[in-house]
Amino acid sequence: LSQEIGELADLVENLAESVAVHDALLAAPRPVVEAPAVAPAAAPAAAEQKPEKKPKRAREPVPSPFAGMDAEAILNLIRGAVETDRLELYLQPIVTLPQRKARFYEALSRLRLADGRVIEAKDFLSPARAAGLLPVIDHRVIQRCVQVVRRLAAKNREAGLFINVSAETLRDGKIFPEVLAFLEAHRAIAASLVFEMTQAEYRSLGPSEQINLTLLAERGFPVSLDRMEDLKVDPRALSER
Secondary structure, X not given: OHHHHHHHHHHHHHHHHHHHHHHHHHHOXXXXXXXXXXXXXXXXXXXXXOOOOOOOOOOOOOOOOOOOOOHHHHHHHHHHHHHOOOEEEEEEEEEXXXXXXXXXXXXXXXXXXOOOOEEEHHHHHHHHHHOOOHHHHHHHHHHHHHHHHHHHHHHOOOOEEEEEOOHHHHHOOOHHHHHHHHHHOOHHHHHHEEEEEEXXXXXXXXXXXXXXXXXXXXXXXXXXXXXXXXXXXXXHHHHHO
């Protein structure tokens, strides 16, 4: 046990040094290096010339599924999919190594339009946020996730599920009480349902959202941070939350 504690202390020390270097690199200004003026060299002999490398072909951007549509038309498509309950849930496994055993799953929401197209969250979240639809979407995703966790528990009691929760849901005075009441009735699976939000969104939470996030944690539902942009965090404060 003492040997393992010593090894753990070394790891913590290494982590502290890495964080210090990381913060120093972020804080340090990038030097501007000017290219020296050099006279053009004579062309090499034909025998010494190297074959020209073909330029790498740039990856073509994936076109938006809403290309050519105005904001109102996009919103009508999204609202129609939400109102007719065409919200689908995809599970991305998170495995342990080297066994590759599924330990967690991340819940990814998709919207299926009336014509059968499946729209990813990155394409519908911004219009849905602007229209105030995120709390409704979060509520339905949470209900689906609870069903999924119950099915997973029948096969693997250790498996958990990560699910995104937005600041809009936490501050919604109508939707969040319904979400909290629903989760209260399913506290038995609390440890297996992990709510996550981005570091930037977590830092932007107001007092009411922080209180509601605490209410989730008090009922046993863990909270995690996603998309870490820096390591300037207070581990003790996060642990208490």
